[in-house]
Amino acid sequence: MKRGSDLFAYVTVGVTILAFAVLLVFALIRLLDTEAEIRRSQGDNMLWSISQAQSAALLLDVAVSQKSSIPDSEVDIARRYDVLLSRLALLTEGPQARYMEELGMGASLARQDSAIRALETELHTLALGDATVALSIHELLETLSRDLGRAANRSMVKHWDATGARLDRQQAAIIQVIVSILGIIALGIFLSVMMLRTMAERQRIRMSLSRERESAELYRSFVGLVSHQFRTPLAVIDSSMQRILRSGDAMDQAEIQRRALQVRSEVRDLTRLIEATLEVIRLDTGQVAMKPRNCDIAALLERVKARQLTETPDRAIDIVIGDEVPPSFVSDPFLAEQVLTNLVSNAVKYSPETETVLIGVRAENRQICFSVQDQGIGIPAEEQDKLFGHFFRASTAQEVPGTGVGLSISAQLAELLGGRLDFVSTAGIGSTFTLRLPDEWPASRA
Template sequence: MAGAAIVAFGVLLVFALFRLAATETEMRKNEGDNMLWAISRTQSAALHLDASITRHAALRLSTGDIERRYNILLSRLSLLSEGPQRRYMTDLGQSKNLAMAERDIKALESEILGLSFGDTAAVNRIHDVLGPLIEELGRAGNRSMVRQWEATGARLDQQRQSILQVIVSILAIIALGIFLSVSMLRAMAGHQRSLRSFKREQEVAEAYRSFVALVSHQFRTPLAVIDSAMQRLLRSGRNMERAEIERRAEQVRTEVAGLTKLIGATLDVVRLEAGQVMPSPETCYVETLVERARTRQIAETPDRVIEVQIASEVPPSIETDPLLTEQILNNLVSNAVKYSPETEPVKIRVSTLNKQVCFAVEDGGVGIPDIEQAKLFDRFFRASTSAGVPGTGVGLSIASQLARLLGGQLDFVSRAGIGSTFTLRLPIASASPQVRSRVQNAET
């Protein structure tokens, strides 16, 4: 009977885990959410382009905004016409209409990009093409929403049934557990350890899944911009002026530089997770650390003002890892420039407190809402005020971890709409006995 109970226990346990895994897999499905988002963003791009064209014809605005919105709309339409998205739109019965709309829009490309002030006839022709597209996207969004609701209802029914089966299985397992001997209890203890390990692996997998989704999105946008610029060069390169070609080449170079930074951030995350980052402290001059961070940012944004103020009580040097310290300061200064108006100077103030050197980077930018500040150093988290600014959400997390590796800490004070001050606090003397020994010998 004990052997039969063990077999039954194993069968019920496998069944329960199978149902749990199946339920968890169903809960991960979000194709409808992604497609509804893609459709709505495409419709929004079409609306913005239509509005920009109307404003330009009436108010004589810059054509740069029209070109940018036109390229965004083309990239969105291309996204809906590729791979799984195309199959999804075909299932909704919208793929042919979208393909025709995309063809009609491209046929009017010269009129859109060369629109002149007061040309109402061209505006009407463009509107006649964009209007049906916007309506088609609206219908596609409605159909996608209905389809999503139906799929969600079916998943909920299936999940309820799975949960009920799991509950019944657990009750049976408990009854069998009471009957089993001490050996069965040991087996259950082993199972609990396995379950905890499974949950930990699941959490890690979820974290990396979020990271991959974020990086995928961040890669897709610059690649779409590069592709759009190259398509434009292929179509009209022979008729373009050299200045226009150089502008588009510079745009491509900017996007490539952004991709390079993104890859660097990805590698930093991997190295930190693997414990491959170890500080190598040495004697570093405070003024040199600050000036390198300032010079590097000025090279990238020469029009920005970065002020440096070092208090008189600050020691000329500290013991720390110069590369890791510069990486933290570069991140803080770059963020301050990126999230503050061009007219606002960025200030770097250096002071001392409790045998620590405090590097405070202050900006007058968008700030961080109070409700989101507790999550600011979490991986992949980005504040709501950072919408529209490119980033991965790992820079501050890496900086905080590096600060702890150096024996210090990174904290901040921020108010939404007013600005933020991030402060890196590092010990004046390193905790490394090798560095202390070299300094003492040098003093002797």
Template structure:
């Protein structure tokens, strides 16, 4: 099913990309076509050419009249005549001839041009009656001027028709381009959403895989914990009870008390492991609530110290309170004692019996910093980033009983209290763990 879903997703994305490319090419093609059509202005040029020919006809007719009155030299008439011939030649050649034929004026203008050329001698004053403009010349020029005027009108009408059609095509092209752009935007949004969804799904899969790997690692660690940390005290208790059962009558009172003490110690250790595991489960499920109140810092630290000395009376634990520390802090004393008690227990457990463990507190940047310092086995540099992971134990802790949960719980509790737990450690030289809490 997943492969089918992936195949459909790839097919839809491919079709969308292809449609995106087709619409984009179509929009570019229509834009280029519109731009090319906007540069077509042959109608304007032909209207100008016809108007110039009509103007040349009128000027020649006027020059002939002025020459007849003695107000114009023959050279000016000749110049006007040559200008008219050049304009007529322009209209009778190449694209201009085809344009005039389309308008239906090619033949009439050709006949008018022949009639003008037939009267060339009279126009240039080489024939009889050159002093007065012959009526025939005036009539021929008048007919030419009328034909050119009608041609200009037809050209203007045709030009406006073509312009209107061209504007309609341009509007249609612009509308198509707008629709294409909207389609491109829609396809772009679709592709973007598809890509974002794919990335989000990939991220979810990555997180799921990481979570599964984490759960698998926790499971392996828990199995190792059960197989070693839980089974070892049970084995000691079982061995002591078997010995008492087999040799109870022959054992001395001191021997029986020693074995009972060992069994009780192992049972207490096992109970602590169970309690720690349950704390981790409750914390993960949000079953621990923070109840803040004003706490006496000195009394809080003294309770933590006395509780640890009750378990290890032979150890030396120093207590130090800096001068700038306020007498009270508003926090949950039970949770703070649990964190500091765990840190102090670890410091005692992982340092030699001859070394002193320090418990201190100082104030800094609106925070109260509780520190536990030892000169014990320390934590290797390459393992420090995993120290607060559940069930993780450093390689230097091998041979020392522990569940690998206490620091994880302490780190989470520090966050619940609105602070954080940090540490500095060097393998073989000791560690310093610091609980930083806000001083509200």
């Protein structure tokens, strides 16, 4: 199924890229056609040639009239005649002749061109008083001028028709280019979405693999924890009970009591380990419910201190509350107490018996900050990013009994309370853990 889905994705992307290329080539071709249409101006050139020929015919007609009727006229008939012949040559040769044929004036223009060329002798010998010759030349030039006027009109009409058709073609080409560009944009968006989906899928797969590796590592850590932390208390319990069974009545009451206290201590440790493991499971599955209410800060810290002194009555624990700290704030006191108890327990466990553990409270940036400071073994810098992981224990703490879940639970509970758990630690010097909680319970979390 997965392979078929991948094949479909590859085919879809390939077809999309091909369509993208086709539309792009089509748009380029239409742009080139449009540019070529703009450069087409044959009608303009022909209209100019016809008008020049008509003007030359009129000028020659005027010159002939002046020569035949005005004494001592100095008009240059030969030059006028040559100009007319050159203009007629433009219209009766090459592409211009074909254009005149398209206008329906080709045959008429050819006859008149021949008639004009036959006038060369008469024009050169024209003298004052040759009215009959001048009149025949006038009639021929007038007919030529009239035909050239009709040709000019037809050329103009044809030119405007061609211009209109060209504009229509250009408009159609522009619309096609716009549609092609829109298609290219749509295909680009589609490709982008496909690429983003593919990247998201790969990211999801990488995250799944990462979670699987983390789960495998967690499982190995848990197995190591069970094999070490569970087996040792059980071995102590079994050894104590076997000693009691073997000794029987020979064991005195004091020894039995000592053995019983040892068994109870190991059972208590096992119970704590099981509770910590269950707490991790409850947090991961979202089964821990918050019950916010008014929390007295001084009373909270006294309970944490008293609980720890019950376990270690000989340790020194000081409490310092800043003057700016309010008497109370809204939070879940049970969960907050659990976090602080874990922090204080670790501070006592991982610091020398002669050192004092300091619990401080301050208010800053609309937060109540509880700090627990010790002068203990600290945490190596290269291991600090793993500190809040399940069942992780620093290399400096391997000789101290523990489960490696207390800080992980504390960090998760801090997030449930709307805050966070920070720490600063230096190996061999000590650590300071800070629980930052909002001074007001957010309405969205109520």
